[in-house]
Amino acid sequence: MALRKSSDNRPQISQVTPPAAIAGGELQIRGKGFFKADRPHVTIGETAAQLIIGSDSFVIARVPEGATDGELVIANGQNASEAWACDIGVLIADSLHPVGNPAVDTFGNIFTTFSGSRGQKVPVAVYKIDLNFNMKPFINDMMNATGLIFDTQGTLYVSSRYDGIVYQITPNGSMSVYVEGMGVACGMAFDREQNLYVGDRSGTIFKISPTRQIFVFATLEPSIAAYHLSFAPDGYLYVTGPTTSSFDCVYRISHEGEVETFYRGLGRPQGMAFDDEGNLYVAASISGRKGVVRISPAGQADLFLSGPGIVGVAFTPSKSMVVATTNAIYRVDVGIKGFQQL
Numbered sequence: 001m002a003l004r005k006s007s008d009n010r011p012q013i014s015q016v017t018p019p020a021a022i023a024g025g026e027l028q029i030r031g032k033g034f035f036k037a038d039r040p041h042v043t044i045g046e047t048a049a050q051l052i053i054g055s056d057s058f059v060i061a062r063v064p065e066g067a068t069d070g071e072l073v074i075a076n077g078q079n080a081s082e083a084w085a086c087d088i089g090v091l092i093a094d095s096l097h098p099v100g101n102p103a104v105d106t107f108g109n110i111f112t113t114f115s116g117s118r119g120q121k122v123p124v125a126v127y128k129i130d131l132n133f134n135m136k137p138f139i140n141d142m143m144n145a146t147g148l149i150f151d152t153q154g155t156l157y158v159s160s161r162y163d164g165i166v167y168q169i170t171p172n173g174s175m176s177v178y179v180e181g182m183g184v185a186c187g188m189a190f191d192r193e194q195n196l197y198v199g200d201r202s203g204t205i206f207k208i209s210p211t212r213q214i215f216v217f218a219t220l221e222p223s224i225a226a227y228h229l230s231f232a233p234d235g236y237l238y239v240t241g242p243t244t245s246s247f248d249c250v251y252r253i254s255h256e257g258e259v260e261t262f263y264r265g266l267g268r269p270q271g272m273a274f275d276d277e278g279n280l281y282v283a284a285s286i287s288g289r290k291g292v293v294r295i296s297p298a299g300q301a302d303l304f305l306s307g308p309g310i311v312g313v314a315f316t317p318s319k320s321m322v323v324a325t326t327n328a329i330y331r332v333d334v335g336i337k338g339f340q341q342l
Helices: none
Strands: 012-017 026-032 041-044 050-054 058-062 071-075 090-094 110-113 126-129 135-139 145-150 156-160 166-169 175-179 185-190 196-200 204-208 214-219 228-231 237-240 248-253 259-266 272-274 280-286 289-295 301-306 310-315 321-325 328-332
Touching: 012 071, 026 071, 041 058, 090 110, 090 126, 110 145, 135 166, 145 196, 156 185, 175 196, 196 228, 228 272, 237 272, 237 280, 248 280, 259 280, 259 289, 259 301, 272 310, 280 301, 280 310, 280 321, 289 310
Parallel strands: 145 185, 185 228
Antiparallel strands: 012 026, 026 058, 041 071, 050 058, 090 328, 110 126, 126 135, 145 156, 156 166, 166 175, 185 196, 196 204, 204 214, 228 237, 237 248, 248 259, 272 280, 280 289, 289 301, 310 321, 321 328
């Protein structure tokens, strides 16, 4: 039976937060008229969403597997609300094991890892996902591929937390050692002068010059998981390193290696990316809600994207966000231009 669209009885949505989600993420919906004769029924596109909390003015709905259309509708029996547009992530690859940010080249190809447990030899260490979302093996012979980053010339660098080596990978997949002795090597970032920074989760940020001279740039508390690094438009290096605390912080490090706390109050912060306006997007939880947290340059934080198990983020040239979970890659068409270090 078709829903009767009576203006008097239709549910009215006034707000949906956060504005984006992937499968398993939770959307908080506010408005009125949600609960009449029957409890609210939420659909995202053509797919029914599980209700976590339902009342007349507040609903929490979990994004179902397979949802791609972002048109969210609440029905209260015979009446349905106007559709509310959300940015819902599309699953583009699974059966993976990322442990940090994916890397995106200038064409929009996505690179990600099957990192494996420490010391585990996996058949494929790094995969390439092309513009048609075809996933192909890219690097085979590497143990515990961890961090990924491109330089301005289009060369891919991959760190290994197993042997402390950063490998340099040409576009055709040829691999060579770029630098070694990086401890438990994790996240990486390039500055404007093309110095490479490598996070050793035992407590060191290394700086490698273009001539491969190695310096200790800064020291931090050890992390139980990894260090994740990203440069911002302000020229500072931002670092996360989750500990056992549920109130972890994002560090900001100056050109001189001086460390300060940029933001405190995140649960297990991991991979990061900046947009062109200097907003930071970090895989973490805030106030008990998991996903991608957006932090403004002034330090104001909110949940931007909801989803479980997120370990990394990146932006594509087409203004989409690439979200890496512990076993999959999603693309979310958020319309945001990512910051590119030139």
